[in-house]
Amino acid sequence: MPHAPERTFRRLVWALAIASGATVANLYYNQPLLPEIARSFSASLHAVGLVPTLTQVGYGLGMLLVVPLGDARERRSLVVACIGAVSVALLAIALSPNLPWLLAASLVMGIATCVPQILVPLAANLAPPGERGRAVGTVMSGLLSGILLSRTLSGFLGAAWGWRDMYLVAAALMIALAIALRIGLPRSEAHSQLRYLPLLRSLGELVKSEPALRLHAALGALTFAAFSAFWATLALHLQALPAHYGSRTAGAYGAVGLLGALAAPLVGKRAEARGDRRINAVATLAILASFAVLWSSGDSLWGLGAGCILLDFGVQANHISNQTRIFALREGARSRLNTVYMVTYFAGGALGAYAGALAFSTAGWSGVCAVGAVCAAAALAILAVARPRQVRATAVASGQN
Secondary structure, eight states: OOOOOHHHHHHHHHHHHHHHHHHHGGGTTHHHHHHHHHHHHTOOHHHHTHHHHHHHHHHHHHHHHTGGGGGTSOHHHHHHHHHHHHHHHHHHHHTOSSHHHHHHHHHHHHHHTTHHHHHHHHHHHHOOTTOHHHHHHHHHHHHHHHHHHHHHHHHHHHHHHOHHHHHHHHHHHHHHHHHHHHHHSOOOOOSOOOOHHHHHHHHHHHHHHOHHHHHHHHHHHHHHHHHHHHHHHHHHHHHHSTTOOOHHHHHHGGGGHHHHHHHHHHHHHHHHHOSSSHHHHHHHHHHHHHHHHHHHSTTSHHHHHHHHHHHHHHHHHHHHHHHHHHTTTOGGGHHHHHHHHHHHHHHHHHHHHHHHHHHHHHHHHHHHHHHHHHHHHHHHHHHHHHHHHHHHHHHHHHHHO
C-alpha cells in the first residue's frame, strides 16, 4: 500500500488512535461493574470474576488467530468486520439472560476486540519515510488512553444508568465507529497471498528467521511482567497499609499512565531516528529504578506515585521502541510480526501478575518489588548480550525497507 500523503497522514493517524482507544476500552468496561453484575444474577464475586478473565483470554485468541489476517486481507474491510462483531457481542452482553450467556458473549467480544492490533501495523504502513515511529506512538497513545479512561466511564455510567445500559452505549459507539472507518479509511491491498493455515504457520518462520523479533518480544514480555506484578498487587498493598486504602485510591494511580500515553509519540520518533537500543536500555533502567523507589518508599502514597510514574514511563517507552523496531523488519508481514510480539507480551504480563501475587502472599510488598526488579534486570542482561548482533540485523532490515 502506498504511503499516505503528508497532508492526510496526520488526520488518518489520529483517526486510528481514536479508534484504537474506543475499541480497546470494551475490554475494561466490566471491571468497575462486577459487583452490580453479581447482584443482577445473584452470583458470587468469584463467579463474575470469570467475566474479565474470559474477556482477556478472548483478546489473546484474537491476537493469535485474527490479527495475522491483516497481512492477507484488505485491512479496512477486516477492521470494519471485527468492529461489527464487537457490536453484536456488546448487544449480547447487554441483553444477557444469565451469567453463562454473559461469559460466552464476553469471550467473543474479547476475540473481536483485537482491532487495535490491526490498526497499529496499518499506521506503520500509512506513514511516510521517517514518520513510522511517531505514527505507532500516536496510535498507542490512543490505545493507552482508552485503557485508562474506560474504567472511569463505565463506573460513572454504570452507577447512573446500570451496567446493561453501559454496554448498550458501547454497542452504539462501535456501530458509529464502524461507519466512520468504512468512510474515512483508505483501502489497503493485501501483502500476502497465503491462505489462513499457512499464514498461521508462517508465524513460526518469523520467530526462527528474525532474531530482532525474538529480542524485542523478550524485552516486551519481561518489562510487561514487571508492570503486571505491580498492578496485580497494588490494591492489596494499599489495603494492608495502616490507613487501609480502598479501590478508589488504587484506581487513582492509573491516572498517571496518561503521562506515558502523551510521551509515546515522542518515544516512537526517537526510536526510529536512532540505530541502537539506547531507548530500550534507558527505559528498562527506569523500570529498575522504579522498583527501588517502590521498595524504599512503598509505605508512602507519594512514594508509590513516584515509583508508578517511573514504571509507567519505562514500560511504555520500551513498548513503543520495540514496536517501532519490529515494524522495520518486513513491510509485508507487519501484522504477523505484531502478533508474535503482542502474544509474547501478554504472556509475560500474565506470568508477571501471577508471580507478583505469589510473592505478595509469601513475602509482602518487598517480594513484589523483587519480582519486578528481577524482570527488569533480566531484560537488561538480554539486551547487553544480544545488542551488537541485533543492531546489525535491524540496520540491514531497515535498509531493505
